[in-house]
Amino acid sequence: MTIPTNSNLQIEMARQVVSLATAENWPVGSRVSDFALAKQLGVSRSPIRAALALLTERGLLEHEPGRGYLLARLPNEADEQDNLAPSEMEVLYRRIMSDRAAGSIADEVSEAELTERYGFSRGAVRKVLMRFATEGLARRLQGHGWGFAESLTSEEVVAESYQFRLIVECGALRQPSFRVDSQELANLRAAQETILAAAEGNVRRDHWFRVNAQFHETLASWSHNRFLVQVVRQQNNLRRMTEYADFDKLSGARIHNACKEHIAILDALGDGDVEFAEALLRRHIERASRELDDSL
Structure with a gap:
């Protein structure tokens, strides 16, 4: 059911919350914090609270006195597409x-x-x-000007990005402080399986970007080195801007293969074989680089 009286910002925030719940595979019954979401999405708590109220009306969340909002059920296709049509700001964001x-x-x-x-x-x-x-894709300049971050717009810059990722992401797994969080691993694996369950060519752009970025950022976070996480997140943002326009050229088979490789890396980490996981991650990034070269 579409509720036309909701504001664009409320709808936009609701869409982002649904995308997060899907990509991160939130467990049913888990608490949904307006404070944490506001910080993660870079907005005040008021629009987040309005979005959570909207999602409660739709049955995705439930509100319990003293406990706040809880995830009532897993998001489905209707939650991400039919009932939350893109807001005007989302349309503008995609066009820019x-x-x-x-x-x-x-x-x-x-x-x-x-x-x-x-x-x-x-x-x-x-x-x-x-x-x-x-x-991390733009910065405010003096007056009313804005400067965009450097994009991966040339073959040389793209190649440098992949080399940088090999150093940083594989290096994160070699840190003495590297520790796998079993619950996060299970959530990542479930998110990959969700995409594999979808028919090839029927994977949504925003969903794929969020799941893919979450995978690489979470692996970096297990190094417990905040600077590694920051640079991996920055690379994901730069990649998203570049790959956004090229998503339609990305075949469903390539997305499915990427998910299978992600799962193999997670399984190796789950077995405690970090060395093998690093080798798989290196091969995964190198393969992605070759495939991109072939498409240019």
């Missing part, structure tokens, strides 16, 4: 992301330029740019 990835937006732009280009209000443009800033 695609245009920036395609190189049709300059490194530095003004809010007025984007307002005229896309026909949205300056307030909407500013909110979307703030979202880009939260994701």
Whole structure:
């Protein structure tokens, strides 16, 4: 059931909460913290609370006095598509992301330029740019200007990115402090299996990006080195901007193969064989680099 009276921001936040629940495979009955979500999504608690109320109306969450919001059931296709149509800000975000990835937006732009280009209000443009800033993809300049982060727009830069990822991500597994969280591992594995269960070619863009990024960031987080996590997250953001425009060229078979490789890495870590897991991760990143070269 679509509820037309909800604000664009409320719908946008609700969509992001649903995507997080799906990608991170939240256990049914787990507590949903408005404070943690506000911090993770880079917004105040008010729109998050409104979004949680909307999801409670839809039966995805339940509210218990003294305990707050709990996940009542697992999200389904309707939760992510039919009942939460993209908000105006989400539409604008996707258009800017695609245009920036395609190189049709300059490194530095003004809010007025984007307002005229896309026909949205300056307030909407500013909110979307703030979202880009939260994701590390843009920064505010003096006045009303904004500068976008460097994109992986050339073959040379893309190759450097993959070499950097090999050093950082494989190095994270070799840290003396590396420890696997069994619950997080189970959640990651379930998220990969969810994508494998979908028919090839029927994987949603945003869902795939979030699951893929969560996999690589979580492995880095098990190193318990905050700086490694930061750089892996930054690389994921840069990759997302570049790959956003190319997603339609990415075959369902390649996505499924990536998920199978992710699961093999997780299984090796679950067995305590970190050395084998590192070898699989290295092969996974190198294969992705070769496939990208072949598509260019």
